Amino acid sequence: MIDGILTTIKLGILCWSFALFIGVIIGTLRYSPWKLARFFAAGYTEFFRNIPLLVQLFFWYFAAPSVLPERMVKLIYHDTLNVEFWVVVIGLSIYTSSRVAEQIRAGIGSISREQFDAALSTGLTPLQMYRFVIVPLSIRIMMPPLTTEFLTTFKNTSLAMTVGVLETTFMSQQIEAYTFHGLEATTGASLVYITITMIIMLIMTNVEKRLSVPGFIIRQR
């Protein structure tokens, strides 16, 4: 059981960091001056957001090996220890990243036009503008929805059981299989998730408080 909880936490944090990284990039691409990049980013978000996570996991687990090149398959699916774990990391990261990207897009959209103009007129390049002005500002606006996403990621790690990752939900079902105490095992697993959720909530509320810019009010565009 403890192993399962650890795996859940590991999965959650890994996926979240990947998803945040990809999501930020894709989300900002939505506002890039190049049409192709915008199109790609929009396609990416819409595509991965509109397919159920479980289907995506199954795709990566069952279907992907037959399309990827032979050597990659050997490297990823045959030579890696606990493939399932990494498959879920890939699948969940991509899925979450598309949702994060959507939040980022909304966050950037909520920043007033003048911020962009002001940043550019001080002589920053567009890249610098994003790096030093837009992203730091919008991250703060997006903190609450991103926290929700983070929690969702943790809850979504429970789907990893379907491809056989030994995480909390899987463990609880194993216990059920051996002891027939399904209700107790499931309740136990529920408690684990509730505890994790609460801990994250506490931490994030703290982080939000510390990050908030005094006097910074979200303006309507």
Place this chain on the structure above:
Amino acid sequence: MLRSGFLFRGSSYGRGKIKVRGFDWKVIQNNLPFLLQGLLTTFQLAAIAIGGGLLLGTVLAVARLSSRRFIYAAVTLLIHLLRSLPLILVIFWFYFFMPILIGRPLNDFLSASIAFIIFEAAHFAEIIRAGIQSISKGQMLASLSTGLSYPQSMLYVVIPQALRNMIPSLLTQSVVIFQDTSLAFVIGVKEFLRSANIVDAREVRSLELYSFVGIVYFIFCFSMSRITKRWEKKKRSKV
């Protein structure tokens, strides 16, 4: 019952040696009736979850706004608990709990439906609560002063207006529910994904099958979210 990953693993890379390359859409053509049956189940499940969740969610939302402290506390706790659990666990939980409650095993579709209704009700309740709170207090006071009772004014004055405000978020949540129904997979409901999985176990054509499932889900969800966006835009331009 489910004995997770190990059962399904048979599909593709496990049998690596007999790898079949190239797309072969025949497998979908041949199994289309079976797959469509699964899709139908998915739709039924989604409809039940959305309908039931909306009804129960409204009740929960009103209860959350109740001035009686006890009701408020109990419902708030329930909603928070449900919202912090993964859906998959809620499904399992009802799967094990219902037989104890009624003393005999329940069919998996029914058990999944109950789990979905209750889980989605908690999510709907939060949306509906926000919607109700967006209606100005004056509406409530005005309807009370015309002699309607509290339930009446809630039912006939506040909720209809609130519903109209909430339609975009409700639609978005419905898309999420539609996607979530794929989780009924885990207790063996023969919905869309499960039926693809069954066909896959026989035909070993993972790529085509799961791509097909993905595409079908994408088409439905994408068009739904487009409709939602258009609705939102229309509403905004009206205001």
